[in-house]
Amino acid sequence: MSLIHATAIVDPKAELDSSVQVGPYTIIGPNVRIGAGTTVGPHCVIEGHTTIGNDNRIFQFNSLGAVPQDKKYAGEPCELIIGDRNTIREFCTFNIGSPGDAGVTKVGNDNWIMAYVHLAHDCVVGNHTIFANSAQLAGHVHVGDWVILGGFTVVHQFVRIGAHSFSAMHSLLFADVPPFVMCQGQPAEPRSMNFEGLRRRGFSAERISAVKAMHKALYRDDLTLEQAKERIAALSQEKPEAAPDVAMMLDFLNQTSPQRGIIR
Template sequence: MIHPTALVDPSAKLGAEVAIGAYSIIGPDVEIGDRTSIGPHVVIEGVTRIGCDNRIFQFASIGAEPQDKKYGGERSELVIGDRNVIREFTTFNRGTGDGGGATRIGNDNWIMAYVHIAHDCRVGNHVVFANNSTLAGHVEIGDHVILGGFTGIHQFCKIGAHAFAGMGSLINADVPPFVIVAGNYAKPRGINSEGLKRRGFDAERIAAIKRAYRTVYVAGKPLSEARERLAEQASTSSDVAGMLEFIERSERSLVR
């Protein structure tokens, strides 16, 4: 299932039923899991491990050196999970020695055309990145996050699980779980209640999350006081406890 014009290094490790399209290039330190499909004109290089049942479309660049002037050629890797759809002209870079040595992308993600995932990023599961979304280095993305088209995220920012960024958002601070942001620069716009309903959150859970959002963003209290209120609410809601944990480990400012 390898097109005769594809260039596959003999030391690359390919699983069962891997398909590789015309003119694609697979480097020596690449591992590709079972039933993964690689389209035409794809370049996969560096130390790159790709799981099973992925679909990578034409003209993708996977595992290239990080776009970081501090990178000195040290060994680093890109790790991609299972069942991801990776569309045209996407660019995923390997990690750096200073950033932990790896860029990691989880499972069941839908990544559209022209998306860039920079060095040392951590991307969870079930995310949707619309066209031209861009992650700078060291960005962390939680599960079930949706980024609208042309979203840009500053380096070292964290986006919590179930958050949603509207089209054209520029994000330069951490976004707590469940929160919708939009704008340049992005501001909070409520919680992602529609997305939560689609994922099976009941009315009680959503009400607790809304109450937590009002505590942080509507009550007009300092963040220190808001955190105390969240701690009280977290005793009866694991979702609020997760939001509080995110806020407490945030090393940047929150979107406000």
Template sequence: MSDLIHPTAIIAEGAVLHPSVSVGPYSVIGPHVQVGEGSRIGPHCVIDGHTRIGRNNQVFQFSSLGAQPQDKKYAGEVTYLEIGDGNTIREFCTFNTGTAQDGGITRIGNDNWIMAYVHIAHDCQLGNHTILANNATLAGHVHVGDWVILGGLSGVHQFTHIGAHAMAGFSSHISQDIPPFMMVDGNPLAVRGFNVEGLRRRGFSAERIRAVKAMHKLLYRQGLTLQAAIAALPAIAEEIPDAREDVALMQDFLATATRGIAR
């Protein structure tokens, strides 16, 4: 056994760990688990199921990754948990595998900062560069876009989609889709503005931010119906060509929203 794996850790036959992987005391790793180069598994972790963890992840103590989904329809089918590269997963996190009723995969992207006690349920799709603060909870089938920030103690209803660059404040109750760039909080949930500071930090130009502000105004400040606001979005892309991709992101999100958007 590698010097990087503590002698009290239990690694099942069949598990595939890169030689550079470290595993702390009393952790248990199941037979269908793969862990990539440079990843570190802390003490007292359980990693089970058909779970694939990429490179340079750090999993802190007492986390449970890859357990079967908390879904009464689950009947023992082979389903998966996939975790990308460069993620930080803090204490007491629980990520479950997918279900046959969806794609069968719970997927975590790259460079996510996931704080203590976060739960990511079956079939969730988490993008890249997100921050999930302590006790954020995602029910099944939730989709979270890139650069999203979820405040502590926030709860996300099953099948809800959260668009890229959105931000939810502390203890938000999220049961409707949140369009890209928007900033929300509360119970009932309300849109408070758009995530201007986050966009600045990510290098958005003044013109692109102006376009996002215009989209926010159409959706939330002019008293338009949703259909009328959607119809007016292309004019923003025409006026501000640098923001064409941002407008397209909003259009695509609104076209596929299934739970109604927070308004």
């Protein structure tokens, strides 16, 4: 029995593994590649230079690989790349990249993306993230691993969201969100660190203690950002087990542009 429904339209040039399932009335364009074990529900449109990995579950009514919502786009062969084992629920829109950036929109592995999520051109999403319903990312947004975006979170273009951070429902992100930070508000403000999420991911007491110290330096002790970075750097010696977490935080802060800054 064919795994592609009789009413689906799959361009002969598309490259689909023999195990891919395609539902009724779905349209798949000529430059699409889909890996083993992926299922595509009914009424989806997958177009553009789009590559989708293995074992993804794509629900009905998704638009993947459409041209960017960028008036400067002039038909360049930009891409959308989706990794493995992602769940993409109904009515999501993921656009290809634009020539004004790397030309690629990327989604990593093991992400749980709920209904009505928008990923604009040149967004980069890591692994193990959760985007609740109607999270909206403008162009060039970078999202680290294990990030959770609450429902109706809206992210300004070029914002970076650090690993293990968490936004509450209806948050508006206009500045970078450092790793581990929980934020809420319009515009979003830091509220705490994502301690419960870290415990669930197996962080030791020493690592969580270091995250608490980083939060204190950034948000509680009335330090400048440069002073906070110095305080954070010292934690590598005080709490050796947390050295990779400290390095990740410092790397993130060092890449933050002075114009955008971090939420504080």
